[in-house]
Amino acid sequence: MAGHNAKRKAAASLEQGDEDEDSPSSSESSDGFGSESEKEKDPEDDDIVNIDFEFFDPAEIDFHGLKSLLRTFLDGEDFSCSELVDTIIKQSTVGTTVKTSEEDDPIGVITALNIQRYHNLSCLREVCQxxxxxxxxxxxxxxxxxVWDQAGTGLIVSERLINCPPQLASPLQHALFDEEIPWAIEDEPSEELRNSYEFERFLFISRVYQDTMGPPQSGGHGKKQKGGTQPPTMVYARPExxxxxxxxxWSFSFPVTSRPVQKDELQPLRLVMLLTPDQAATARKELYRVVGNAALGQEAAGAS
Structure with missing residues (x-):
């Protein structure tokens, strides 16, 4: 990565079409891209626009946008959201925001917080509770x-607007796991900081969906329930x-109860997962192979 301290890390021009009204994304309240700018439109196809997305370090200008994005991180429960946002902004070397321009509010964020490094913060205690x-x-x-009490556990804070295009998945994972964390381990100014990014495991908190007619899954991995019946299908809002x-x-899930679910809607869930760095790397390789990774293509082009 060139110029980490002046990190306009990536840009992607993506085509975004209309969402199916019955898809999970339509069941979650969202203002869409909000700050998107329409660049080109095919006069014969009014359903597609080209949008530029750029990746940046978290910055003070993002405070209110990140707070709006993360205010439902605990599904409507009050918590120290401002403190969490401040922590993400101060840890700018490891963390990425997604915007349509530098001045716009973030429509996505991903970072890894060392739980032991920040264990005294109210926001992390509230997440654990x-x-x-x-x-x-x-x-x-x-x-x-x-794992919460062990050294080397990284909490992955990853949120983006529900109708962000799936093509953002791979470059966001690549930026965090394949670029920023290795960079921090090698180049942070103090040994204490470098060691804080030597993660031994990652704890993910994600949003998924499930058929409202079935019970929420627990334990994950598609295991059959008693009686030989298969658990309800889980729908992943984000490809990764x-x-x-x-x-x-291991993993477990639980229903989001902060808003009522209509009869024809999918039940929103929170999915909690633990992965080792090797497991996460294997998952990313599969993601890149299936979804693609424009960041890797850009690196290859730059090296040639």
Missing amino acids: FLLKQCQEEQLKAKLQE DEFYHRHST
């Missing part, structure tokens, strides 16, 4: 508490989560 309260299996609850879930050490 929220997850422990929602976890219904005592064995999984014990595992969650164990399907691959991370497939390779996770």
Whole structure:
């Protein structure tokens, strides 16, 4: 990556069409891209626009936009959101925001926070308490508490507007895991900071959907329930989560109850997953192979 301190890290011109009204994205309240700018439109096809997306370091200018994006991180429960946003902004070397221009509000963010480094923060204690309260299996609850207390656990904070194009998935994962974290391990100014990015495991908190007629999955990995019946199908709002879930050490999910779900809607869930760095890397390779990764193509072009 060239010029990390002046990081306009990537840009993508993507075509975005109309969403199916019955898709999960239409069941989640959103203002769409909000700050998107229409560049070109085929007069014969009014359903497609070209949009430029750019990646930036989190910055003070993003405070209110990030707070709006993360205010439902605990599904409507009050928590120290401003503190979480401040932490993301101060840790600018590892973290990415997605915008349509430098002045616009972020429509997405991804970062990795070392839980032990920030264990005194109210926002992280509140996240832990929220997850422990929602976890219904005592064995999984014990595992969650164990990894939360261990050194080397990274909390992945990843949110973006529900109708962001899926093509953003690969470059965002690539920026965080394949560029920023290795850069920080090698180049942060102090040994303490460098060591704080030597993650031994990653804890993901994601948004998924499920048929309202079936019970929420717990334990994950598509295991059959008692009686030989298959659990309800999980619908992944973001492409990367399907691959991370497939390779996770353990996972559990719980319903989002902050808003009513209509009869014909899918039930929104939170999915919590634990992965080792090797498992996450394998999941990303599959993601890049299936979805593609424009960032890798740009690197190859630059090297030739």
